[in-house]
Each structure stands twice: as structure tokens, then as C-alpha cells.
Amino acid sequence: ETGVTQSPTHLIKTRGQQVTLRCSSQSGHNTVSWYQQALGQGPQFIFQYYREEENGRGNFPPRFSGLQFPNYSSELNVNALELDDSALYLCASSLPGGASTEAFFGQGTRLTVV
């Protein structure tokens, strides 16, 4: 397997609630990226963390925030959940840049907002 694990695997929340998704990256990979994948779409880049600092952000509102910890784990927090936030959330760990920067994905957290 990839060495990247996410929790929980499935989650149901109510509109307006807050959620925290967790990711344990592959050891030694100091870059973690989070993606949102709606049904039938490709993964959309949310943000990237490098050495515990946000290092790039996609077109997502501020209610999407994150943290990265020294032990290669990270979190995605979403406040004020909306129905459209229902999606598969993927984290991927990688080395920064380089000619062979493969992203290793976790199995994802499927979030349903009702």
C-alpha cells in the first residue's frame, strides 16, 4: 500500500456543522496536499502544506483550513458545512518538486452533508 492513511473513511454531517479530517502521510514526505473530488470529477486542489506551513491554495473559501504536524500527520478542517461539500476528500504526500515527484494517496474520506 501507499503508506498514507486517512480517517474516518466515511462521515455524515449536517449542514452548518464543522468537520475535521485526518491524514497520516508517508514517513519522510514533508509535503501534503488535500483534494476534493466530487462525483464524476477529477480531484480539485484545496491546499498544500510544506513543513507545517500552507504552501499554495486552490479556489476554496477560507472555511477550508488545514494543519500539518511534525510527525507527518495533517488535518483538513471545514467550517459551516454546505451540501456541496459532499465529496471524497483525498490527501496525498510527496516530496517537494523534483523530476519524479509521485503523489501517494490515502484511500480518502467520503463526506456526506445532509
Added chain:
Amino acid sequence: RKEVEQDPGPFNVPEGATVAFNCTYSNSASQSFFWYRQDCRKEPKLLMSVYSSGNEDGRFTAQLNRASQYISLLIRDSKLSDSATYLCVVNGWGRDDKIIFGKGTRLHILP
């Protein structure tokens, strides 16, 4: 222009046929290119990296054309198990660049 564009398909191809996908990217500074495969309701998994000189892995061949800013994936002698969504992935250089996915091309291999 979108950062990474793919034909969403679906491509419906008979078993044993050859099929090819293209993907275009907008950032000429992009350095790394990959094809990922994603099965229904699963996470994406690396299929192959794409090198400047082109590369082959069994029935799969990947090509990069920097001048025209596209990459391609060729699948020969397609199998039923090749049915999946194929995601084109482009990565920049250095820690400030990010990995961008295309929306994927759906492939259905027909028996």
C-alpha cells in the same frame, strides 16, 4: 485555459483494441507528468510517470510533447480490467508548485 485538460469520454473500446488519450497543460514551467488510474469509488493510483524521451511499461506507452504542451497515454491490446478513469497529472518544480489533476478520461472496455 484550464491548467490541465482532458477529454472526459467515455471511451467505449472493444477488448483487444488500442486506445489513446491526450492531455494538455497550460503551465510551460511544469516539470513532472504522470498518469494515474482511478477505479470507481477508490483513490487514484500511479499508473506511470511520463518522461521526456517517452516511456513504455508493458501495454502502456506514455509520451510528452513539451513544444505543444501535451502528454499522451496509449494502451495496446486493451483488457476488461483496463476499464477505469485515467487522470493526467502535472507537477511544477520546487516546493511552491502544486500537483494539478485533470478531470479524468473514462474508459470502458467492452467484451
